[in-house]
Amino acid sequence: MLLKKVMLLVCAANMIFSFTATAITNNTDVNIQQPPSRPKNIIVMIGDGMGPEYTSAYRYYQDNPNTEEVEETVFDRLLVGMASTYPARISGYVTDSAASATALSSGIKTYNGAIGVDEHKKSISSIMQIAKKKGMSTGVAVKSQVNHATPAAFLAHNESRKNYVAIAESYIDTDADVILGGGQRYFSEALINQFKKKGYQYITEISQLESINKPKVLGLFADIELPLAVNNKGTNSLAKETEKAISLLSQNPKGFVLLVEGSLIDWGGHDNDIVSAMGEMEEFANTIEVVEQYVRDHPDTLVVITADHNTGGLSIGANGIYAWDTALIKGVNASPKRIAQNTQDDPNWQQNMITSLGFTPDSHELQMLADAKSKNTKALTTAIKQLINQKSNTGWTSGGHTGVDVQVFAEGPGANLFRGHQDNTDIAKKMISLLP
Numbered sequence: 001m002l003l004k005k006v007m008l009l010v011c012a013a014n015m016i017f018s019f020t021a022t023a024i025t026n027n028t029d030v031n032i033q034q035p036p037s038r039p040k041n042i043i044v045m046i047g048d049g050m051g052p053e054y055t056s057a058y059r060y061y062q063d064n065p066n067t068e069e070v071e072e073t074v075f076d077r078l079l080v081g082m083a084s085t086y087p088a089r090i091s092g093y094v095t096d097s098a099a100s101a102t103a104l105s106s107g108i109k110t111y112n113g114a115i116g117v118d119e120h121k122k123s124i125s126s127i128m129q130i131a132k133k134k135g136m137s138t139g140v141a142v143k144s145q146v147n148h149a150t151p152a153a154f155l156a157h158n159e160s161r162k163n164y165v166a167i168a169e170s171y172i173d174t175d176a177d178v179i180l181g182g183g184q185r186y187f188s189e190a191l192i193n194q195f196k197k198k199g200y201q202y203i204t205e206i207s208q209l210e211s212i213n214k215p216k217v218l219g220l221f222a223d224i225e226l227p228l229a230v231n232n233k234g235t236n237s238l239a240k241e242t243e244k245a246i247s248l249l250s251q252n253p254k255g256f257v258l259l260v261e262g263s264l265i266d267w268g269g270h271d272n273d274i275v276s277a278m279g280e281m282e283e284f285a286n287t288i289e290v291v292e293q294y295v296r297d298h299p300d301t302l303v304v305i306t307a308d309h310n311t312g313g314l315s316i317g318a319n320g321i322y323a324w325d326t327a328l329i330k331g332v333n334a335s336p337k338r339i340a341q342n343t344q345d346d347p348n349w350q351q352n353m354i355t356s357l358g359f360t361p362d363s364h365e366l367q368m369l370a371d372a373k374s375k376n377t378k379a380l381t382t383a384i385k386q387l388i389n390q391k392s393n394t395g396w397t398s399g400g401h402t403g404v405d406v407q408v409f410a411e412g413p414g415a416n417l418f419r420g421h422q423d424n425t426d427i428a429k430k431m432i433s434l435l436p
Contacts, residue, residue: 037300037413037414038413038414038434038436039255039300039301039302039412039413039414039434040255040300040301040436041249041250041255041256041257041258041298041300041301041302042127042131042255042256042257042258042301042302042303042304042431042434042435043246043257043258043260043291043294043295043301043302043303043304044104044127044154044257044258044259044260044303044304044305044431045259045260045261045262045284045287045288045291045303045304045305045306046101046104046150046259046260046261046262046305046306046307046308047261047262047265047281047284047305047306047307048097048144048150048261048262048263048264048265048266048307048308048311049265049266049267049268049269049270049307049308049309049310049311049312049401050262050265050266050281050284050307050310050406051307051309051310051311051314051402051404051406052310052404052405052406052407053310053314053315053316054265054269054277054281054307054310054314055073055075055076055281055407056316057274057277057278057281057314057316057324058073058075058278058281058282058285059071059072059073059075059076060316060324060326061278061281061282061326061329061330062282062285063326065327073285074285074288074289074292075285075288075407075409077292078288078292078303078305078409078410078411079407079408079409080408080409080410080415080416080418080419081407081408081418081419081420081421081422082405082406082407082408082420082421082422083306083405083406083407083408083421083422083423083424083426083427084405084421084422084423084424085100085103085307085308085309085310085403085404085405085406085424086109086403087099087100087103087109087110087111087112088109088110088111088119089109090111090119091111091112093403094309094400094401094402094403095112095308095309095401095403096112096113096149096161096309096401097148097149097150097153097161097266097308097309098112098113098114098115098149098152098153098161099111099112099113099114100308100309100424101149101150101151101152101153101154101308102114102115102116102117102124102126102153103423103424103425103428104153104306104308104424104425104427104428105126105127105128105153105154105428106124106125106126106127106153106428107425107426107428107429107432108124108425108428109425113159113160113161113162114159114160114161115149115152115153115156115157115158115159115160115161115163115167116152116153116154116155116156116157116158117157117158117159121159123157124157126153126154126155127154127257127428127431127432127435128154128155128174128176128257128259129174130432130435131255131256131257131435132174132175134254134435134436135252135254136252136254136255136256136257136435136436137177137178137215137248137249137251137252137254137255137256137257138174138175138176138177138178138249138256138257138258139176139177139178139179139180139215139245139248139249139256139257139258139259140154140155140176140178140179140180140181140245140258140259140260140261141178141180141181141238141241141242141244141245141258141259141260141261142180142181142182142238142241142259142260142261142263143181143182143225143226143237143238143261143262143263143264143280143283144181144182144183144224144225144226144261144263144264145164145181145182145183145185145186145222145224145225146168146171146179146180146181146182146183146220147164147167147168147171147183147186148161148181148183148263149161150259150261150263150308151179151181151259151261152167154259155170155171155174155176155179156170156171156174157170158170164183164186165186167186168183168186168187168191169191172191172194172195172198176216177215177216177217177248177249177252177256178215178216178217178244178245178248178249178258179217179218179219180209180217180219180221180241180244180245181219181220181221181226181241181263182220182221182222182223182224182225182226183220183222183223183224184204184220184222184223185223185224187218187220192218195218198216199216200216200217200218201216201217201218202217202218202219202220203217203218203219203220203221204219204220204221205221206219206221206235206237206240206241209240209241209244212244212248213248214248214251215248215249215251217248219241221237225263225264225267226238226264228264228267228268228276228279228280228335228338229264229276229279229280229282229283230275230276230278230279230332230333230334230335231334231335231338233333236283236286236287237283238260238262238283238284238286238287239283239286239287239290241260242258242260242287242290242291243290245258245260246258246291246294250298254436255300255436257435260287260291262280262281262283262284262287264276264280265277265280265281265284265311266311267280268280268312269310269311269312269314270311270312270399270400271337271385271399272312272385272389272396272399273335273336273337273385274314274329274388274389274392274394275329275332275335275336275388276335276336277312277314278329278330279335288303288305288409291303292411295411295412299412299413300412300413301412301413302410302411302412302413302414302415302431302434303409303410303411303412304408304409304410304415304418304427304431305408305409305410306406306407306408306409306424306427307406307407308406308424309401309402309403309406310401310402310403310404310406311398311400311401311402312396312397312398312399312400312402313395313396313397313398313402314394314395314396315394315395315396315397316394317393317395318389318393318394318395319390319393319395321393323393324392324393324394325391325392325393326392328358328359328388328391328392329388329392329394330358331357331358331359332356332357332358332388333356333358334356336381336384336385336388337377337381338356339353339356339357339381339384340373340377340378340380340381340384341377342356343373343377343380344377349373350366350369350370353369353384357384357388359391361387365387368383368387369383369384369387371383405421408422408427413434414430414434417430417434418430
């Protein structure tokens with residue numbers, strides 16, 4: 001096992017520290033000893049379920065077929081290292097989002113399902129809470145419900161990620177300056193009124209972000225999760241949330257810590273739905289580019305991007321065929337679930353479905369879809385996904401998570417500290433060490 005030593009020496013005279021990290025790459029010890037400038041702001045971006053195959057798939061998905069080269073993506077530009085994701089020993093080798101997000105927010109391993117607590121269910125401090133004590137502003141911008149596992153692990157403490165209402169109620173005590181995402185069903189009218197009494201502006205539409213010019217704000221834009229990007233093209237909801245969050249948090253002269261999550265990449269993986277997964281990857285990549293530009297314009301800001309785990313075991317190429325048809329995937333103009341739902345009570349459902357798919361199934365495939373439709377919408381959704389996977393040569397090994405290492409991307413002051421291999425807990429420890 002790789003041993004990592006992170007030493008932080010704070011000099012009161014000039015507020016400069018030195019950091020020593022040892023990374024082992026290709027069986028060679030590389031000692032990094034240099035004093036990176038301390039960032040004023042830290043933006044943490046998590047692609048939920050975004051294993052390495054997702055960033056590779058996105059590279060090919062966005063490739064211009066009319067050029068000889070395969071163009072690089074923002075992920076290629078910012079890649080610096082890898083991270084292991086395993087949870088506490090009690091949960092084995094494959095993590096869930098709660099345990100991984102707790103590791104990424106606090107630097108402590110815990111059991112699957114744990115929100116901001118250790119193996120003994122004792123509350124542990126997250127980077128958000130530490131930043132708050134230092135006078136910094138904090139916020140989250142996500143596409144899932146704001147009390148879902150990842151944002152919850154940065155803001156709350158609970159023995160189970162499933163306690164959605166209790167987690168939502170605990171947010172009243174976090175004093176987070178910006179909370180943006182979905183989850184209206186978990187916030188009662190009484191709870192919303194409590195937020196308002198504490199000075200929060202409450203909004204329910206993405207368009208209302210334009211009218212917000214100061215923190216604090218609670219924005220809940222959907223009953224549960226926000227719409228899939230493929231079903232809501234051109235909206236760029238995550239980028240809009242992120243831009244507004246940064247503009248509000250940056251008003252604090254002491255700096256800020258912001259969590260941004262591409263939440264629904266994971267949901268596409270769980271569903272083995274390549275169309276939705278690539279749509280979410282595109283939206284997440286676009287949001288990263290917004291942040292990347294902010295870092296360029298504000299060199300006192302560090303962005304660290306990673307995944308909490310891998311989902312679905314995506315395979316670029318399947319069925320024994322050395323090919324992956326991105327054109328077919330791009331041609332599907334809605335999620336399989338949405339396409340299936342639209343067939344209900346539609347006498348011309350086959351032709352309308354073909355229009356949505358962007359390709360014409362053969363007679364055997366059309367019969368298979370008709371047979372599935374005769375059962376229910378869920379069966380038709382599954383049949384559509386399987387057809388798209390088969391025709392595009394997309395493979396999946398699981399409907400759950402897998403235990404592979406994930407990539408780490410970074411830019412800004414301190415970015416070099418995240419080079420090479422590390423554990424997900426190391427990512428949190430390094431970010432926390434960079435706080436003022």
